[in-house]
Amino acid sequence: xxxxxxxxxxxxxxxxxxxxxxxxxxxxxxxxxxxxxxxxxxxxxxxxxxxxxxxxxxxxxxxxxxxxxxxxxxxxxxxxxxxxxxxxxxxxxxxxxxxxxxxxxxxxxxxxxxxxxxxxxxxxxxxxxxxxxxxxxxxxxxxxxxxxxxxxxxxxxxxxxxxxxxxxxxxxxxxxxxxxxxxxxxxxxxxxxxxxxxxxxxxxxxxxxxxxxxxxxxxxxxxxxxxxxxxxxxxxxxxxxxxxxxxxxxxxxxxxxxxxxxxxxxxxxxxxxxxxxxxxxxxxxxxxxxxxxxxxxx
Amino acid sequence: xxxxxxxxxxxxxxxxxxxxxxxxxxxxxxxxxxxxxxxxxxxxxxxxxxxxxxxxxxxxxxxxxxxxxxxxxxxxxxxxxxxxxxxxxxxxxxxxxxxxxxxxxxxxxxxxxxxxxxxxxxxxxxxxxxxxxxxxxxxxxxxxxxxxxxxxxxxxxxxxxxxxxxxxxxxxxxxxxxxxxxxxxxxxxxxxxxxxxxxxxxxxxxxxxxxxxxxxxxxxxxxxxxxxxxxxxxxxxxxxxxxxxxxxxxxxxxxxxxxxxxxxxxxxxxxxxxxxxxxxxxxxxxxxxxxxxxxxxxxxxxxxxxxxxxxxxxxxxxxxxxxxxxxxxxxxxxxxxxxxxxxxxx
Numbered sequence: 001x002x003x004x005x006x007x008x009x010x011x012x013x014x015x016x017x018x019x020x021x022x023x024x025x026x027x028x029x030x031x032x033x034x035x036x037x038x039x040x041x042x043x044x045x046x047x048x049x050x051x052x053x054x055x056x057x058x059x060x061x062x063x064x065x066x067x068x069x070x071x072x073x074x075x076x077x078x079x080x081x082x083x084x085x086x087x088x089x090x091x092x093x094x095x096x097x098x099x100x101x102x103x104x105x106x107x108x109x110x111x112x113x114x115x116x117x118x119x120x121x122x123x124x125x126x127x128x129x130x131x132x133x134x135x136x137x138x139x140x141x142x143x144x145x146x147x148x149x150x151x152x153x154x155x156x157x158x159x160x161x162x163x164x165x166x167x168x169x170x171x172x173x174x175x176x177x178x179x180x181x182x183x184x185x186x187x188x189x190x191x192x193x194x195x196x197x198x199x200x201x202x203x204x205x206x207x208x209x210x211x212x213x214x215x216x217x218x219x220x221x222x223x224x225x226x227x228x229x230x231x232x233x234x235x236x237x238x239x240x241x242x243x244x245x246x247x248x249x250x251x252x253x254x255x256x257x258x259x260x261x262x263x264x265x266x267x268x269x270x271x272x273x274x275x276x277x278x279x280x281x282x283x284x285x286x287x288x289x290x291x292x293x294x295x296x297x298x
Numbered sequence: 299x300x301x302x303x304x305x306x307x308x309x310x311x312x313x314x315x316x317x318x319x320x321x322x323x324x325x326x327x328x329x330x331x332x333x334x335x336x337x338x339x340x341x342x343x344x345x346x347x348x349x350x351x352x353x354x355x356x357x358x359x360x361x362x363x364x365x366x367x368x369x370x371x372x373x374x375x376x377x378x379x380x381x382x383x384x385x386x387x388x389x390x391x392x393x394x395x396x397x398x399x400x401x402x403x404x405x406x407x408x409x410x411x412x413x414x415x416x417x418x419x420x421x422x423x424x425x426x427x428x429x430x431x432x433x434x435x436x437x438x439x440x441x442x443x444x445x446x447x448x449x450x451x452x453x454x455x456x457x458x459x460x461x462x463x464x465x466x467x468x469x470x471x472x473x474x475x476x477x478x479x480x481x482x483x484x485x486x487x488x489x490x491x492x493x494x495x496x497x498x499x500x501x502x503x504x505x506x507x508x509x510x511x512x513x514x515x516x517x518x519x520x521x522x523x524x525x526x527x528x529x530x531x532x533x534x535x536x537x538x539x540x541x542x543x544x545x546x547x548x549x550x551x552x553x554x555x556x557x558x559x560x561x562x563x564x565x566x567x568x569x570x571x572x573x574x575x576x577x578x579x580x581x582x583x584x585x586x587x588x589x590x591x592x593x594x595x596x597x598x599x600x601x602x603x604x605x606x607x608x609x610x611x612x613x614x615x616x617x618x619x620x621x622x623x624x625x626x627x628x629x630x631x632x633x634x635x636x637x638x639x640x641x642x643x644x
Contacts, residue, residue, distance in 0.1 A: 024534035031424040034417045035437055038506055042444050045455050045503075099347035107341055108348075118631075119352040125557075125627035126358070126620070127564020129593045133616040134358045136600070137365040141609065159351060187333035189340040217448025220566040220593070224600040249450045249567075256454045256571055264458060271451045282446050286439060 046275065053272025056265045061273075065234050066251065072266040075251055075273065077234040082247040082274075084238060085147060085226070086216050089154035094208055097159045101166025101204075106192055124160035131156050132221030145228050147245030153221035158211040165207020169200040202288065209285040213278045219249035226250065248274045362620055365613035368606065369394065377614055383579040383595070385608050394611035396592070396618060398579035402494065403591040403622075406569065407562040409498025410505045414562075415555055417502070418509025423539060425510065426517035427525075438514065445507040453571030456500045461491030461572060469495075469586055485586040492574035495585040497594075500568050505558040512554045516547040553633040560626035564619060566593035592619045 060074050067073030100120070104113055131153050139149040173196050181191040197204075227250045234246040248270050255267035363370075369377060373394070380395025387393040421441060425434045469485060476482045485493070520543050528538040544551070575590030575598065582589065590598070592615050599612050 020534050020537065024536040027536040027539070028428060031420040031428055034420040035424040035429070035441070038417070038421055038441050038444065038510070039437060041503060042440060042447075045447060045452065048455055048459055049451060096347045096350060099344045100351055102340075103344035103348040107344055112348075115352055116348045119355045121631060122355050122624060122627055123351065125560055125623060126355075127560075127566065127593060127623050129564065129566035129596050130362070130616050130620050130623065131358070132600075133365075133596060133613060134361050137361050137613065141365075156354060159354075163351070187337055189336035190333065192340060213446065217446075217450065219448065219450040220597060223567070223597050227600070249448060252450045252454055253567060253571070256450075256457055267454055268458075271454055274448060275451055278446060278448060279443070282443075 046279075049268065049271050049275050052265075052268035053270075053275075056269025057272065061269055065236075066266060072262050072269070075248065075266070075270050077236045077246045078248045078251045078270065079273065080236050080238070081147070081226075081245040082216060082249070084240060085151050085222075085245055085247055086154060086212055088148065088151035088240060089158055089215055090208065090212055092152065092155035093158035093162055093211065096155075097162025097208075097211075098166045098204060100159070100163040101170055102192060102197075104163070104167045105170040106188070106196070120160040120163050123156065124164070127220070128153075128157055128218055129220040129224075132224040135221065136224040140225055145224075145226055145244045147226050147240035147243070150222045150226035150245060150247070151240065153225055154215040154218060157218060157221070158215050161211035161214060162204075162208050165210070166204050169203030169207070170196065172203070173199045206285045206289045210282055210289075213282040213285070216281075217249060217274060217278050219253055222247060222250050223253065227254070359620065362613055362617050366610055366617045369610035369614040372607070372610075373614075377611075378618065381579060381581060383611075385605065390605065391607050392605060392611070394608065394614075395579070396615055398581050399590050399592045399595045399615060400618065401581050402573070402575070402589040403563055403593070403619075405494055405585070405589070406497045406501055406573070406591055407559055409495070409585070410501035410562040411555060411559055413498070413502040414505035414509055414558060418506045418554075418558070419513050419544075419551065421506065421510035422513030422517055423543070425514045427535070427539065427543070438511070441507050441510050443507075444503065445511075449504065449565060449568040450571070452500055452503060453568030456496055456568060456572040457492065460499065461496050463491070464496055464499075464586075465489065465491030480583045481585050483584040483586065485584070489586065490574075492572050492588060493586050494573060494582075494589045497569045497573040497589075497591070498585070500572055501562045501565060504565060504568070505562050508561055509554055509558050512557065513547070513551060516550040516554070517543050520546050549633050549637040553630040553637070556626050556630040556633070560623055560630070563622050563626065564593055566591075566597045570594040570597045592616075592622075 056072060061072075062074055062079070063076055064074030065077055066075060100116065104116060108116065135149050135153040135156070139146065139152070177195055177199065178191055181195045182188075186194070226245045226247060229244045229246050229250075237245065252267045252270045252274065255263040255270070258264075373380065377394070377396050378400065379397055381397035382393045382395050383398065384394075385392040425438050425441075429437060465485075469482075469491070472482045473484065477484070524542045524546065525538055528542045529535075533541060569591055570593075573590060573594055574588035575594060580587065580589065596612055596615050596619070599608065604612065
């Protein structure tokens with residue numbers, strides 16, 4: 001006791017405590033370092049895409065077809081193809097996903113909910129290339145690659161994302177609102193369509209937009225379903241049943257494998273277009289989602 | 299949360315509900331019939347959609363096994379341990395085995411987990427316990443944004459930026475220090491930096507945001523009384539983290555690792571771009587050699603025209619990948635469910 005009182009600062013760490021504090025400081029520094037490093041990696045990757053991609057961008061990049069000879073051409077057919085593939089996939093996945101979400105929150109019993117939730121989780125966890133092989137065996141084997149096959153694979157990827165998002169926001173709608181509608185004599189479907197869905201529609205839209213952002217960059221299934229085209233010579237097409245639909249992710253993949261400076265330049269340009277589309281869309285969706293959550297949780 | 303009214307909702311509820319009540323009253327004939335039909339229709343449609351989801355997963359499993367059947371009956375389980383992949387052998391029928399790809403998948407995923415596990419947990423700790431709220435609100439979404447970068451773009455960056463960097467800087471440095479370990483042996487001549495090591499790094503970048511965001515949620519859900527109790531007993535922050543936060547979220551962290559693993563197992567495109575495989579099937583202990591994973595071989599093989607036996611072999615690869623994926627997800631979910639049940643029991 002006397003030694004503590006004698007020392008000039010009784011609370012100055014000494015011996016064992018100093019060592020513990022040093023370990024503490026080291027661990028804190030490590031955690032902070034890795035957080036900074038992760039953000040730095042994001043910055044480096046996006047920085048490369050922006051810097052190298054900007055060099056490839058020009059008005060003609062959005063109005064021409066790719067070209068293997070001389071200038072790089074543009075990626076108009078790929079932009080159009082990606083929009084069509086993802087649009088069609090959304091048209092398949094949105095109703096199925098939202099209806100599944102409605103079933104889970106409004107109609108299911110614990111006994112029926114379990115297998116559906118399990119199926120959604122398993123579907124969500126499947127490697128996308130496995131879904132690609134499935135659709136390949138179903139629609140492509142023996143008859144050749146088709147655009148719509150790619151859309152169906154993208155839809156299978158999107159359904160669990162949309163269903164999960166829909167279920168999450170449907171559950172946030174207060175039970176009292178449903179009860180109030182029932183008390184007013186409204187039938188279940190009018191309650192669901194007229195009261196519950198409008199209360200959380202923005203959340204469902206946000207979830208769908210995030211699923212679209214995910215599908216737009218998905219390459220693995222498309223490599224089996226809509227990839228066998230001449231990367232340097234494509235035309236704008238809207239016929240998803242006619243054959244292969246050129247698209248941005250496959251263009252980037254093929255150009256990165258080609259190994260010529262022209263192809264690499266075009267790949268960076270296409271990557272910039274793709275990343276810009278996806279990041280803008282998912283940033284907006286995330287901001288909306290955060291706002292929606294704040295409102296519903298209050 | 300549930301029994302509190304949202305401000306502003308009461309008005310919108312009235313706007314929706316009142317007109318439909320005013321007209322019908324709910325009992326009269328045609329209206330009642332419409333309601334009955336509507337109820338049935340909505341229940342029928344939602345049930346149908348849910349069934350479709352369940353049927354899809356079952357159909358995927360059936361379709362893959364069915365497509366792989368010729369290879370399964372030809373090779374049996376020997377396919378898994380067999381290490382030749384040569385489409386030109388046996389009069390162009392080909393000889394196929396998956397051992398090299400299973401090995402490649404295991405090694406790349408192991409690199410990703412060994413690196414991304416601790417890094418992701420460190421970031422989760424930073425975001426949940428260390429960072430000031432304002433900073434966490436910015437850094438958290440930024441790290442999640444890494445997961446939004448399409449894998450083909452990450453692969454492009456890996457091939458054109460990371461691989462040359464590995465060749466010029468990282469490999470010589472690692473080789474100088476750790477070259478005595480066979481893992482970091484000298485690369486083949488003419489090597490451009492691609493290979494198993496590059497694939498592992500790219501997978502690490504993909505897995506970190508998953509581990510970081512799930513573990514952040516886990517750490518936030520540790521009760522404050524426990525954390526404060528540890529601090530009140532004189533523990534430093536790190537001792538509190540080790541003794542309370544990490545200890546109490548261990549099952550959740552295991553599930554997180556498995557989810558990260560399943561992401562790494564199944565990634566096809568970025569790995570195909572940077573792993574430099576495609577034709578041969580080598581099993582090499584040297585991380586700077588080229589290789590192939592299950593997913594990357596499927597992606598590679600799809601760009602050539604294949605005989606029926608090779609097609610069946612590709613389906614077999616997909617079945618193995620599917621089995622790994624399902625196993626990982628089921629394990630993770632079982633852990634999470636048991637964890638939640640245990641938590642509720644407290």
